[in-house]
Amino acid sequence: MTSSSISSTVLTAHEIKRHLLGLILFIGLLGLWYWLSTGTRAVPTLIEMLQDDDPSTRIVAAEQLGQIGPAAQAAVPSLLAQAMRDGSQHANTTAAGALKSIKLSAARQVMTHFIARLHNPDAQQRRTACAVLGSLGPIAKPAVPALLAMAQDADELVRRNALMALASIGIPSPLITAALLDGLRDSSSLVRQTAVTQFAFTVPLTQPIVAALTPLQEGPDKAIATLARSALDKPKPGDATQIESLGMMVQHSPARDYALHQLAQLGPAAGEALLPILPLLGDEQPLIRYLASEAIGAMGAAAKPALQRLQERMQDSDPVVREAIADAVASIESGTTVVTEPSAHETHP
Amino acid sequence: MTATEPEMSTRLRVLTRLGFWGSLLAGLLLPWTIMLSVDIFVRHIPFARAWRSFSLHLFTPGYNFFLIGVLTAVPFVVLAVVILLHLGTAPVQHALVPRRRALGLACAGLGMLAHAGRTHAEVLIHPDAQGALAYLYLPIVLLAILPVGYGLGRILATMLLPRPSA
Numbered sequence: 258m259t260s261s262s263i264s265s266t267v268l269t270a271h272e273i274k275r276h277l278l279g280l281i282l283f284i285g286l287l288g289l290w291y292w293l294s295t296g297t298r299a300v301p302t303l304i305e306m307l308q309d310d311d312p313s314t315r316i317v318a319a320e321q322l323g324q325i326g327p328a329a330q331a332a333v334p335s336l337l338a339q340a341m342r343d344g345s346q347h348a349n350t351t352a353a354g355a356l357k358s359i360k361l362s363a364a365r366q367v368m369t370h371f372i373a374r375l376h377n378p379d380a381q382q383r384r385t386a387c388a389v390l391g392s393l394g395p396i397a398k399p400a401v402p403a404l405l406a407m408a409q410d411a412d413e414l415v416r417r418n419a420l421m422a423l424a425s426i427g428i429p430s431p432l433i434t435a436a437l438l439d440g441l442r443d444s445s446s447l448v449r450q451t452a453v454t455q456f457a458f459t460v461p462l463t464q465p466i467v468a469a470l471t472p473l474q475e476g477p478d479k480a481i482a483t484l485a486r487s488a489l490d491k492p493k494p495g496d497a498t499q500i501e502s503l504g505m506m507v508q509h510s511p512a513r514d515y516a517l518h519q520l521a522q523l524g525p526a527a528g529e530a531l532l533p534i535l536p537l538l539g540d541e542q543p544l545i546r547y548l549a550s551e552a553i554g555a556m557g558a559a560a561k562p563a564l565q566r567l568q569e570r571m572q573d574s575d576p577v578v579r580e581a582i583a584d585a586v587a588s589i590e591s592g593t594t595v596v597t598e599p600s601a602h603e604t605h606p
Numbered sequence: 607m608t609a610t611e612p613e614m615s616t617r618l619r620v621l622t623r624l625g626f627w628g629s630l631l632a633g634l635l636l637p638w639t640i641m642l643s644v645d646i647f648v649r650h651i652p653f654a655r656a657w658r659s660f661s662l663h664l665f666t667p668g669y670n671f672f673l674i675g676v677l678t679a680v681p682f683v684v685l686a687v688v689i690l691l692h693l694g695t696a697p698v699q700h701a702l703v704p705r706r707r708a709l710g711l712a713c714a715g716l717g718m719l720a721h722a723g724r725t726h727a728e729v730l731i732h733p734d735a736q737g738a739l740a741y742l743y744l745p746i747v748l749l750a751i752l753p754v755g756y757g758l759g760r761i762l763a764t765m766l767l768p769r770p771s772a
């Protein structure tokens with residue numbers, strides 16, 4: 258006679274315990290599956306996926322590698338190949354976007370490659386080049402002069418992509434804002450709409466932007482008028498609460514890069530946020546150290562208290578961060594924002 | 607012909623075990639099954655492509671199908687534990703007690719499955735910007751359905767399984 262047959266309940270206490278143990282094991286197996294499929298453990302599989310025939314697989318793999326960050330260094334060669342040689346523009350942009358989170362110098366390699374392509378006679382090549390440069394975000398700051406030239410291209414899609422890329426790079430803010438304001442007067446409504454969209458969703462407002470957008474609210478183009486209203490609903494220039502919230506955001510991991518990028522675009526007005534930014538110069542992620550240096554540099558003379566900390570970090574392990582720190586020091590010492598000049602190979606023919 | 611006491615006991619033991627593991631698996635697999643079904647039957651994507659896309663997005667940030675499955679499974683884990691502790695500890699000598707409990711738990715489980723299935727299908731078939739919020743609220747709603755469904759099941763059991771007259 259088994260224990261269950263003499264049990265007075267449907268299951269014996271022993272059986273209940275065994276089932277509960279089974280449940281714990283089940284949950285443990287799910288946890289193990291998740292652990293093995295995420296973080297650095299997933300890098301080898303994701304590198305294999307970058308070689309897949311299906312572009313959507315390569316795109317998803319690149320996105321995941323970007324999320325893993327510097328720990329995905331092993332994927333840099335494959336991501337470089339995807340960013341520069343893949344036939345799918347979306348695969349190019351996602352790989353480039355991933356590289357900026359993994360290795361800044363690799364992202365700069367992609368930038369150099371696509372700056373040269375901006376001169377290609379094929380308009381599609383120029384459109385792709387603009388899109389990839391935009392996906393690099395503020396890391397592609399040295400590409401700004403070349404992209405400013407592209408904003409005057411004969412092809413409207415090149416002009417549109419160039420404006421989107423400039424807004425995504427965001428720094429140095431005055432040059433980019435001027436190009437976007439020019440875009441508001443473009444002959445193509447697509448380009449005008451793209452320019453106002455950047456003010457509505459990406460670029461922080463300054464006084465000239467407010468002045469340019471205000472009349473557009475009542476303009477004949479309804480889409481542009483709606484976007485202009487959305488843009489003008491955003492925090493106004495000099496809004497202390499905005500600086501305060503961005504200063505708080507830099508202290509919280511998921512939004513640090515966004516907040517630092519916004520502060521870098523606000524320039525000297527972001528001086529109030531200097532203290533929370535300073536510790537990020539020693540962050541483990543090169544992208545965060547780079548953005549922190551850019552944000553401090555953009556403050557100009559207002560960031561004088563950061564000079565000593567910047568000088569201590571002059572020997573940063575990442576060459577791109579070192580360059581940004583040197584620019585920031587120069588900017589603070591001269592009391593102006595350093596604007597990168599286009600190098601010979603970056604100028605439009 | 608009515609079942610003898612050992613037969614009834616065996617059936618209840620099997621039912622309890624099936625309910626426990628079925629609840630766990632159904633909670634976890636339901637969202638994934640619906641995701642695949644919507645791709646195949648609503649969007650007419652071939653199975654192989656739908657499966658590939660699904661497995662690609664299991665752990666992709668911004669999609670995280672794995673976490674969606676786990677979130678939906680949480681209330682079903684609670685249901686499984688309730689089945690184990692409530693039905694599993696019912697006295698077999700009084701057949702009416704485990705049968706009424708079984709009906710109550712079956713109603714709760716079916717109600718939870720129906721609501722979870724409908725929510726997942728709605729989010730996928732009519733996607734919008736706030737659709738993903740449904741995945742966060744769903745476990746809370748399912749946990750609320752559990753006692754309500756159980757109560758309704760017990761009322762039903764009282765009507766369908768009357769106490770034998772002495």
